[in-house]
Amino acid sequence: MNLVNDDNPVPQGELTLKVLADNQSTNHTGDVFAGWVAMNVDQAGEIQARKVAKGRVVTVSIGAMSFMRPVQVGDIIGLYSRVTEVGKTSIRVIVEAWIENDNGDSVSQKKLTETSMVFVAVDGSGSTQRINR
Numbered sequence: 426m427n428l429v430n431d432d433n434p435v436p437q438g439e440l441t442l443k444v445l446a447d448n449q450s451t452n453h454t455g456d457v458f459a460g461w462v463a464m465n466v467d468q469a470g471e472i473q474a475r476k477v478a479k480g481r482v483v484t485v486s487i488g489a490m491s492f493m494r495p496v497q498v499g500d501i502i503g504l505y506s507r508v509t510e511v512g513k514t515s516i517r518v519i520v521e522a523w524i525e526n527d528n529g530d531s532v533s534q535k536k537l538t539e540t541s542m543v544f545v546a547v548d549g550s551g552s553t554q555r556i557n558r
């Protein structure tokens with residue numbers, strides 16, 4: 426499966442999180458750094474996985490991420506997520522990040538990145554927890 430592509434012109438999944446790239450998202454040259462995007466992708470995936478686990482989850486795996494375009498300070502990033510598999514204790518979530526800017530008349534959406542993540546349901550002490558379905 427080719428996870429990173431522009432074949433789908435609209436985001437797939439549920440809008441889970443919206444974040445604004447600000448001055449704290451940049452490196453010393455003023456560019457928004459990939460780690461900031463990855464952190465927000467991780468958070469969106471966690472929010473979606475928690476709904477299934479009905480409790481605490483931890484990230485056990487993050488797939489490859491390619492960044493298809495630069496992010497500018499002031500850009501709004503929409504994080505869309507969908508659950509694709511639920512195991513005994515694990516939840517696979519695909520997260521897409523889109524640059525979404527609203528100029529008042531129209532909203533432009535450009536895909537930034539996409540990845541597949543696996544979260545594991547855990548209890549308060551961090552031990553795996555079976556998911557009740």
Ligand SMILES: CCCCCCCCCCCCCCCC(=O)SCCNC(=O)CCNC(=O)[C@H](O)C(C)(C)COP(=O)(O)OP(=O)(O)OC[C@H]1O[C@@H](n2cnc3c(N)ncnc32)[C@H](O)[C@@H]1OP(=O)(O)O
Binds near residue numbers: 463483485513551553
């Ligand atoms: C300039 C630079 C700036 C940088 C700027 C900062 C950058 C910013 C980047 C941020 C990017 C975000 C990055 C956040 C990433 C953290 O937050 S990392 C820290 C959070 N994660 C953790 O702490 C998890 C640590 N791992 C663990 O505690 C244990 O491995 C776990 C998750 C409890 C699992 O324990 P285990 O004994 O392996 O359990 P086991 O029964 O074998 O497996 C449980 C389930 O997981 C599945 N599983 C296990 N391993 C895997 C795997 N590798 N793949 C898929 N499934 C797996 C199993 O198949 C099983 O599934 P089910 O059949 O039960 O459904």
